[in-house]
Amino acid sequence: MIKRPQSEEMKAKQNKIVTNAVRALLYEVSVQPKPGLVDPVSSGPHPDMDVFTFLDSSVSLTAYFKACVQTAWSFNDEATLPTLFEQIRPLGIQAEATMFDATSGINTHKGAVFSLGIVVTATAYAESHDRQDVFKIVKEMLVGLVERDFSKVTEKAENEMTAGEREYVHFGITGIRGEAEHGYLTVTQVALPQLSTARGTLNERLLDTLMAIVGHSVDTNLVKRAGSIDIIPWANDQVSRYFLAGGSRTEAGMAYLKQLNQVFLEKNLSLGGSADLLIVTIFVALSQGII
Ligand SMILES: CC(C)(COP(=O)(O)OP(=O)(O)OC[C@H]1O[C@@H](n2cnc3c(N)ncnc32)[C@H](O[C@H]2O[C@H](COP(=O)(O)OP(=O)(O)OP(=O)(O)O)[C@@H](O)[C@H]2O)[C@@H]1O)[C@@H](O)C(=O)NCCC(=O)NCCS
Ligand SMILES: Nc1ncnc2[nH]cnc12
Numbered sequence: 001m002i003k004r005p006q007s008e009e010m011k012a013k014q015n016k017i018v019t020n021a022v023r024a025l026l027y028e029v030s031v032q033p034k035p036g037l038v039d040p041v042s043s044g045p046h047p048d049m050d051v052f053t054f055l056d057s058s059v060s061l062t063a064y065f066k067a068c069v070q071t072a073w074s075f076n077d078e079a080t081l082p083t084l085f086e087q088i089r090p091l092g093i094q095a096e097a098t099m100f101d102a103t104s105g106i107n108t109h110k111g112a113v114f115s116l117g118i119v120v121t122a123t124a125y126a127e128s129h130d131r132q133d134v135f136k137i138v139k140e141m142l143v144g145l146v147e148r149d150f151s152k153v154t155e156k157a158e159n160e161m162t163a164g165e166r167e168y169v170h171f172g173i174t175g176i177r178g179e180a181e182h183g184y185l186t187v188t189q190v191a192l193p194q195l196s197t198a199r200g201t202l203n204e205r206l207l208d209t210l211m212a213i214v215g216h217s218v219d220t221n222l223v224k225r226a227g228s229i230d231i232i233p234w235a236n237d238q239v240s241r242y243f244l245a246g247g248s249r250t251e252a253g254m255a256y257l258k259q260l261n262q263v264f265l266e267k268n269l270s271l272g273g274s275a276d277l278l279i280v281t282i283f284v285a286l287s288q289g290i291i
Contacts, residue, residue: 116283
């Protein structure tokens with residue numbers, strides 16, 4: 001690993017990336033009312049956690065983001081970008097343990113540790129290696145991820161599989177890994193354009209962005225809680241009805257969202273994966289000055 005001289009300007013750039021990552025986690029949990037998710041008013045279908053669990057989890061991940069940034073900043077130019085992913089993966093495993101320590105074993109941000117860690121690393125690499133397209137770097141880092149991660153999944157017993165692995169075997173859903181390996185297209189082609197054009201308060205803009213994400217991605221948490229892939233077209237239909245009602249800036253749109261909150265609670269449906277894509281979207285929007 002090359003130790004590059006750390007000018008004050010470089011330290012400021014590194015610190016801004018870390019700060020934006022933690023802000024993204026804090027902003028996401030603050031948005032309300034979110035169906036199927038924890039916010040300051042309601043824990044929704046997550047009786048084991050509340051907004052304070054997420055605040056503790058978010059702050060606990062600061063050191064992880066610093067380590068990702070420093071790893072990218074000092075990455076050897078001769079090495080290829082899959083090596084950079086290999087270098088941050090143990091950091092992410094450690095961060096998962098740190099998160100579980102901070103939350104007394106509750107899974108708040110496991111997916112976000114993966115997704116935000118990768119995008120923070122790619123952002124730091126872009127800034128320190130004179131590259132522009134963060135998500136092209138992400139794709140170069142993760143080439144072959146789905147095939148590699150699922151290569152031996154059928155050798156596992158059903159009860160040893162994670163939700164994502166089980167859904168890959170049964171439905172061919174690639175979940176977070178597919179989203180990541182393709183460079184987070186839901187973020188770049190749906191969420192960021194939605195956030196950039198949305199009007200209203202930041203809360204209203206982020207609510208519309210979350211709903212756009214729900215309508216354009218396959219959230220493995222949602223499928224897991226529902227026990228069926230049929231929940232995805234149902235969720236897409238709810239999103240269409242929300243935007244047809246006018247979205248977050250209309251009384252009808254907000255009334256629809258609040259009744260949807262109740263439906264997600266009654267059906268015990270989680271949108272944990274969609275929340276993570278919102279977190280990544282907020283981080284990029286903060287980095288680019290969109291919000
Ligand atoms: C690749 C890993 C994420 C591991 O994957 P794994 O197979 O262990 O987990 P999955 O079941 O595949 O899902 C992982 C989480 O990813 C989020 N997610 C789901 N769908 C998507 C999507 N389409 N796009 C992006 N992200 C997605 C989601 O994470 C969030 O939800 C969790 C909280 O929701 P909840 O319903 O409460 O979940 P649980 O508590 O688990 O269930 P209940 O009991 O409550 O019902 C939370 O994690 C959010 O972040 C999915 O859960 C990666 O971790 C990995 O490779 N791990 C190995 C070690 C490693 O290398 N780590 C470091 C990587 S840098
Ligand atoms: N606000 C939230 N509620 C539940 N799961 C989440 N994962 C990430 N953010 C979340």
